Amino acid sequence: MTPSSSSAKRQHVVDTAYALFKRNGFHATGVDRIIAEADIAKMTMYRHFPAKEELIVAVLQHRARRFERQLDRLMAEEATPRQKIATILDWHERWFRDSDFHGCLFAHALAEFGDPGHPVFQAVSRQKNGLRLRMQAILEGAMPRAQAQDAATALLMLIEGATLMAQMGEVDAAIGNARKAAAAILAGAGCLPGASNLQ
Amino acid sequence: MTPSSSSAKRQHVVDTAYALFKRNGFHATGVDRIIAEADIAKMTMYRHFPAKEELIVAVLQHRARRFERQLDRLMAEEATPRQKIATILDWHERWFRDSDFHGCLFAHALAEFGDPGHPVFQAVSRQKNGLRLRMQAILEGAMPRAQAQDAATALLMLIEGATLMAQMGEVDAAIGNARKAAAAILAGAGCLPGASNLQ
DNA sequence: TAGAAAAGAGACAGACCTGTCTCATCACAC
DNA sequence: GTGTGATGAGACAGGTCTGTCTCTTTTCTA
Numbered sequence: 001m002t003p004s005s006s007s008a009k010r011q012h013v014v015d016t017a018y019a020l021f022k023r024n025g026f027h028a029t030g031v032d033r034i035i036a037e038a039d040i041a042k043m044t045m046y047r048h049f050p051a052k053e054e055l056i057v058a059v060l061q062h063r064a065r066r067f068e069r070q071l072d073r074l075m076a077e078e079a080t081p082r083q084k085i086a087t088i089l090d091w092h093e094r095w096f097r098d099s100d101f102h103g104c105l106f107a108h109a110l111a112e113f114g115d116p117g118h119p120v121f122q123a124v125s126r127q128k129n130g131l132r133l134r135m136q137a138i139l140e141g142a143m144p145r146a147q148a149q150d151a152a153t154a155l156l157m158l159i160e161g162a163t164l165m166a167q168m169g170e171v172d173a174a175i176g177n178a179r180k181a182a183a184a185i186l187a188g189a190g191c192l193p194g195a196s197n198l199q
Numbered sequence: 200m201t202p203s204s205s206s207a208k209r210q211h212v213v214d215t216a217y218a219l220f221k222r223n224g225f226h227a228t229g230v231d232r233i234i235a236e237a238d239i240a241k242m243t244m245y246r247h248f249p250a251k252e253e254l255i256v257a258v259l260q261h262r263a264r265r266f267e268r269q270l271d272r273l274m275a276e277e278a279t280p281r282q283k284i285a286t287i288l289d290w291h292e293r294w295f296r297d298s299d300f301h302g303c304l305f306a307h308a309l310a311e312f313g314d315p316g317h318p319v320f321q322a323v324s325r326q327k328n329g330l331r332l333r334m335q336a337i338l339e340g341a342m343p344r345a346q347a348q349d350a351a352t353a354l355l356m357l358i359e360g361a362t363l364m365a366q367m368g369e370v371d372a373a374i375g376n377a378r379k380a381a382a383a384i385l386a387g388a389g390c391l392p393g394a395s396n397l398q
Numbered sequence: 399t400a401g402a403a404a405a406g407a408g409a410c411a412g413a414c415c416t417g418t419c420t421c422a423t424c425a426c427a428c
Numbered sequence: 429g430t431g432t433g434a435t436g437a438g439a440c441a442g443g444t445c446t447g448t449c450t451c452t453t454t455t456c457t458a
């Protein structure tokens with residue numbers, strides 16, 4: 001029988017795999033390495049995840065949910081669209097400055113699983129779309145729908161690019177200019193007074 | 200003896216490896232697959248590239264040089280900073296719409312070789328910095344140095360994010376909003392009249 | 399406390415990985 | 429034509445990969 005999908009062991013495997021994947025990549029991280037680091041038997045892993053690919057998807061889903069929960073909590077404390085977008089950028093700055101920051105695991109997954117039909121690709125797609133739609137919903141509180149959609153797309157691209165630059169060691173330039181550019185984009189959208197406070 | 204580094208065979212290996220790396224990733228592409236696809240002997244490859252890692256670096260360098268040459272040629276035909284930036288965005292749109300587009304090989308390399316000391320990481324860093332410095336030099340023809348630097352960083356992040364979105368299937372939204380956001384960023388820098396023509 | 403579910407331990411299979419080696423063959427320059 | 433460097437073909441080593449299997453032990457619950 002498949003163990004319960006909320007088992008503590010299962011979560012331990014996911015956490016261990018996450019740490020290894022983000023540091024060394026997906027293909028470069030072998031199952032043997034994961035079970036050694038997690039200090040579990042190989043069969044325990046394979047009973048929870050019949051294939052490595054399913055473990056990868058589970059890791060991505062877990063990180064996506066965690067991210068969503070964190071933003072949900074932070075967003076609840078902010079009143080205006082401007083503050084909410086600023087808070088999202090703040091979250092990213094804290095992430096970039098984390099000593100264990102290694103870039104975006106979702107972007108990395110896209111690099112290694114480039115087939116649009118692959119479950120990993122789709123998990124990445126869902127996460128990125130989730131953030132885009134979250135920002136779009138926020139911005140709809142300050143501008144028409146069409147403009148909110150465009151601005152959210154631009155902000156997402158900016159954030160993804162900033163994450164890449166941060167991984168290349170340019171954290172200060174990345175986050176600083178992301179804030180500045182976000183302000184310019186929102187000012188360009190024309191409907192968000194006070195947007196320059198993002199900087 | 201090591202064969203001449205400008206051999207036709209060597210270039211054939213680089214081209215074949217490029218096609219495989221971009222479709223399947225670096226770790227997932229085995230040496231056996233490369234030599235089979237290139238239809239050469241394994242020793243031929245290993246005489247030109249003593250290790251797979253050196254082949255990867257050679258592929259990245261070749262693509263970076265090719266990119267630089269293309270932009271050099273295109274830039275020579277444009278007069279104003281605004282036109283030059285627009286041409287860089289046009290180049291990216293054509294790339295995104297290529298039927299064999301699979302995202303940015305350099306970003307993918309960063310995903311698989313995340314150690315900043317690794318030669319692959321450094322090759323990626325050089326390429327991204329090259330594009331950023333190119334845009335900075337262009338913008339210095341229209342604004343003060345400090346602003347050009349910031350705007351170039353913002354444009355680079357935007358382009359990287361757009362490349363990611365394009366890989367996720369959203370080519371139209373990516374390039375359209377990248378142009379719009381680039382115009383807003385340049386307008387925000389305040390020194391590039393007519394920047395809205397980017398759209 | 400008895401029974402069921404979960405986990406541990408480790409051998410094993412079969413494929414694939416990078417990289418080495420040998421020896422035959424080819425092409426081209428002098 | 430002869431010699432030299434480049435290439436071809438393929439066996440080979442030694443390691444790693446994912447995934448399977450069996451048997452034992454633990455853990456939890458009813």
